[in-house]
Amino acid sequence: TQLLEQSPQFLSIQEGENLTVYCNSSSVFSSLQWYRQEPGEGPVLLVTVVTGGEVKKLKRLTFQFGDARKDSSLHITAAQPGDTGLYLCAGEETSGSRLTFGEGTQLTVNP
């Protein structure tokens, strides 16, 4: 089983600050997905990155897939209270469709 490690585990910042969340593995993934989960709800897919070195932007969120397809980062610019939630990365094994999830980063943005 391929493991995904996310850091930091918890992050509490003030509105307007920037932040980066990391997702690392020693194994290669064919694709990597980022999800956001709010209390009482299931995770919601934010983005899928497939190509090594790929960068995708979603408004104030920037996602990057490492060149070797072993790691990824999520950068949020000018965080807002609405960004509060659990951010999960999930890698798709090269051998099939099963997803391996990281433990998540709990982000709190204080007004």
Place this chain on the structure above:
Amino acid sequence: KAGVTQTPRYLIKTRGQQVTLSCSPISGHRSVSWYQQTPGQGLQFLFEYFSETQRNKGNFPGRFSGRQFSNSRSEMNVSTLELGDSALYLCASSLEANSPLHFGNGTRLTVT
């Protein structure tokens, strides 16, 4: 289009009992996956069904089982419940096996 529906939302059981959770996927989705989410372990993959066949299975004991019906609805069953089975059980559906996952809001199971 209705999302993934999981029932019940909350469930309280005692040790030794068994429980059945239900998941209705998005209309047209043929793949259903189940995950267990706990604070210490994150999301752990239980199993995946596609067209009524189990395609993948995670590292859970045989007390955890599932099935999928011809209308793609899925159920999972946990027998002889243990305290450690307390968790949020999430179901996700996708159009095909490698398509993006759409999660339901989960069933919160508490075992006392």
